[in-house]
Amino acid sequence: MSLLKIEGLDVAYGSSAVVHGVDLEVGRGRRVAVVGASGSGKSTTAAAAIGLLPGRGRITGGRVLLDGEDITPALQGKDERRVRRLRGRQIGLVPQDPMSNLNPSARIGRQVAETLTVHGLARGAAARSRAVELLEEAGIPDAARRAKQYPHEFSGGMRQRVLIAMALAAEPELLIADEPTSALDVTVQRQILDHLERLTAARGASLLLITHDLALAADRCDEVVVMSEGRVVETGQASRVLREPAHEYTQKLVAAVPGFGAARAEVAETREVLRVENLVKEYRVRGRRERMRAVDDVSFVVRAGTTTAVVGESGSGKTTTARMVLGLETPTSGRVVLDGGRRDMQPVFQDPFGSLDPTKTVERLIDEPLRVFSVGDGRSRRERVGELLDQVALSRSLAQRRPVELSGGQRQRVAIARALALNPKLVVCDEAVSALDVLVQRQVLQLLERLQVELGVSYLFITHDLAVARSIAHDVLVMRRGQVVEAGKISDVFDNPQHPYTRELLSAIPGRAA
Secondary structure, three states: OEEEEEEEEEEEEOOEEEEEEEEEEEEOOOEEEEEOOOOOOHHHHHHHHOOOOOOOEEEEEEEEEEOOEEOHHHHHHHOHHHHHHHHHHOEEEEOOOHHHHOOOOOOHHHHHHHHHHHOOOOOHHHHHHHHHHHHHHOOOOOHHHHOOOOHHHOOHHHHHHHHHHHHOOOOOOEEEEEOOOOOOOHHHHHHHHHHHHHHHHHHOOEEEEEEOOHHHHHHHOOEEEEEEOOEEEEEEEHHHHHHOOOOHHHHHHHHHOOOOOOOOOOOOOOOEEEEEEEEEEEEOOOOOOOOEEEEEEEEEEEEOOOEEEEEOOOOOOHHHHHHHHHOOOOOOEEEEEEOOOHHHEEEEOOOHHHHOOOOOOHHHHHOHHHHHOOOOOHHHHHHHHHHHHHHOOOOHHHHHOOHHHOOHHHHHHHHHHHHHOOOOOEEEEEOOOOOOOHHHHHHHHHHHHHHHHHHOOEEEEEEOOHHHHHHHOOEEEEEEOOEEEEEEEHHHHHHOOOOHHHHHHHHOOOOOOO
């Protein structure tokens, strides 16, 4: 008998239908993944099943059955008490963004203990003691001490473990994990998923995993449900769907997964556009006499018309290195030598929505570097904006729109267009595709590659995703704890890694064996 069964589910926001006739089944003790690009309806389906549709969202058709009971009326607002009992006790939820789902003003232990109190499982000292045990089970080291800390004192991976502890506190029969590792680097991702797998198995719980990562789904789940535009387009055994996708959309998803096929073609030896020599960055740490060395004696070069990737997990020093190259951080020692002036180097950041002024039009955003450096007049700048929109494959009709009116992929193309406005020799891309789903990510990577061929621009590409690095880079630096532990041609380093840390990173990539 199915633990969760969704039959013909329809969901709408106001008058707009967004989910259409979805059928989905999770058996007892089974692990099922729902995959699809952004906007496919996968998170909306999960939210509907637990009564957490935001705003004007509502179930307009179909049924949701939990352990044979039709809970649809309760989810539609007819029995709020039943829904409250449902959440946590029968269905646990691990949401995507831990910082927006943890109270920044409350200690971690108190927040876990409150989950126990709400469900009547423990109170007072017993709840606090059990909270520490749950944190330990979720892999938080020195849990008794860490329970007294606040969310900002935890890393992203540790905050996600806290959410797992809270979701499993009441030992639910079903755990829904909505993109639980999308913002984490590959080694932390593996640790989190290993813990999630062990804890659900120990409790005999079922897992519904929402993810845009098809390779991860195939690695971790028994079955995969593929969604596109609010509909299920394919369902099947996870390994089969990854190896032999039947639907055209699934085939596109599989093709878009950054793979470990042939590396990019070698580029003939060219001049250096960037030389970094013995770069060091130290910070003072409150309460400690010694300084923390975030970047430790880093040296490398970027050649004209090539891409150099800097890879490593969170805290490795790769973004701090990029910020020093860009002049946003001052090195403690060492130097950055650029072939040209400040205008010859431009950035593209991870979050285009955060790096684009929401009050300005696309035209004003893209021509900003031209205005800052007094290049041309109003008419020539408008012409240049049109050329840049053409280059990044955006319609010129978008010039008068604002960032909020664009998709994530369109916003990142605007950021790339702005970076290219001054015809720079070097573009520094700091996690420029990590916030994008796999289909949009592929489009942006192909765009960057095409622009490099056409314009001869060089890239310094910061990423925690080794598969992405393999697909776009010619050279690579592997960083760990502020130091470069391995460097060279991408094919040499990835096909024959010499350092144990590089081998660990490569082994953690989901779906690589597949």
